[in-house]
Amino acid sequence: MKRREFLKGGLAGGAAAGATALAAPAIAQSMPEVRWRMTSSFPKPLDALFGNALTFAQYVAEATDNRFQIQCFGPGEIAPALQAMDVVSNGSVDCAHTPIYFYIGKQPSLAFGTGVPFSFNSRLQYAWLTNGGGNALMDEALAKFNVVGFPCGQSGTQMGGWFRKEINQPSDWQGLKMRIGGLGGEVLAKLGVVPQQIGGGDIYAALERGTIDAAEFVSPYDDEKLGFSRVAKYYYAPGFWEGGAVLHMVVNQERWNALPKSYQAILRQAGDAAMNAMLAKYDSHNGPALMRLVAGGTEVKIFPNAVLDAAWDAAHQLYREKAEKDDLFRRALESMIDFRTQNYLWWQVNEYAFDSYMIASRTK
């Protein structure tokens, strides 16, 4: 009983620097009680995004017979949406559920962990991370922040966002104030957009007030909840800057090191399982949500090829510039392009051939 209490104290959240002092073999022999706090970058009402953090915490609790409990906080409760990783870095919070591309201002290569414009769809993004060297590169980038990270959530291809006017040609981006995060914003800036990084919970107000002209967030299931269709008419596809965006669970390095190996394994496996749960939620809810939006007056548009081509060129110019300044960015870029070149060929032959026929036959 005393031993359990000691472990509980040593491993619990807050500024407990003593956690690292625990002898690893002693922990490995038992199932210590652990209480962590997690901060999420996503508003609590979004059950696919914030809900994914809850799912992850539930999986961890179930796998440990409730010995390892993680309490999830929304943005603003213990940390702002865009600073979730910062409070994990400094140890004031144990872990965070966040897209690591929020932190490219400090380390640009983190963009590849979430996904960059024109990189991958969901399966290829995950395959690049696990089999193409991506996770190793991200480990290197995340180590600079004193955190360990692993995938915990995927959105699939996101939508291209909400606009008050049509985007018919590349020049239509000019002067547009748009909520868009990650490298997507920097790419569109090259085409004249004034990008704004705004947490999910604050987008609607900015769009309604006219502080911004356009906004991308995720996809129909979330976007419907946030009410964007009430303040913008055109809903564009695809979100070429987020073809298969991955969310990460980032954990303070010392808290991670203090865990038994079995708990580390449980966290990673729970992240994988939660990722599948999130994708499945989107894949079963986006379709019906899109139909409701269209029934309510939203006009769905596909970006014309000339618009995509201009963005492709801007993206790859941006990548070259960043690669010259940052070696880790350069290595991640080369790895991504190499994997993309090899593996979209296979996608084209088989997955795409199957999808093409299924889509054509959907209403048979």
Next chain:
Amino acid sequence: MKRREFLKGGLAGGAAAGATALAAPAIAQSMPEVRWRMTSSFPKPLDALFGNALTFAQYVAEATDNRFQIQCFGPGEIAPALQAMDVVSNGSVDCAHTPIYFYIGKQPSLAFGTGVPFSFNSRLQYAWLTNGGGNALMDEALAKFNVVGFPCGQSGTQMGGWFRKEINQPSDWQGLKMRIGGLGGEVLAKLGVVPQQIGGGDIYAALERGTIDAAEFVSPYDDEKLGFSRVAKYYYAPGFWEGGAVLHMVVNQERWNALPKSYQAILRQAGDAAMNAMLAKYDSHNGPALMRLVAGGTEVKIFPNAVLDAAWDAAHQLYREKAEKDDLFRRALESMIDFRTQNYLWWQVNEYAFDSYMIASRTK
């Protein structure tokens, strides 16, 4: 020490019927030592398929600090490839890694758990299982076999197989002796094929001897290893009968019930994580394998639309016939079609638009 030995004895494999006699609360308080045997339907040299069983077992061991160990056997070692679930049903083996469509002769609705012709790609198959009612229907079907099952592996869209002559029109199927499992074989039988169900390890010999004229197995990474390109020239895409085939882990019901809830959770999460690992392996290895096959003389062909249309009609006619005879099949069919109709719309708008552009731009 005595208690652990008792638990070990009670939960270990073989015909240990005593396992059910353990009091659940006693187990839930501890991390019992468990030793299980697993039989796989896939040849040991196939590291994506048999290797997936090893990955699953490794994940379970890591999450339990090696207290729960599962030993994996190949086909023929403790059970034949096509009878993996049977030996789990009767309790002589603890669990099996197998596609549950191998057992449609006894319960046709099991086909939907793996995937049926023209049902889903990988993401939609998983979404249907978890969010569309699929898992609940499969639970009902699997209960008849005294087993619990959950997803543990996915192949993505499989190839359409190896042929010695071209398939240019529906009549070219006539009289073809082909290795093809599941409902795919019954669909092609309507078009004149003589389908053969043969375990993966025995296909090459049958094709070489001329016992069969054609064979489908999985996709380039496996098919290359099994040497099919040496005995058939044409390699067709897509495998419309396996757009996103799921493998299952099936566990004897009494062994499952005897586990602590935390071990049950660990098994399910390990299944999810192993599924991702398998897909990622295919997504990173199929492309290079396909390039090697083509360099070696294999001709890749896409089934013409008329061939796909005839198969679509045959498939849906077969489904109607089976639905009339079996209520569970009927409910699974209606559920699948409903989900397919709603959710390929979303796929078309966004994922497909992104993939289309990425494929067109691959070699830019």
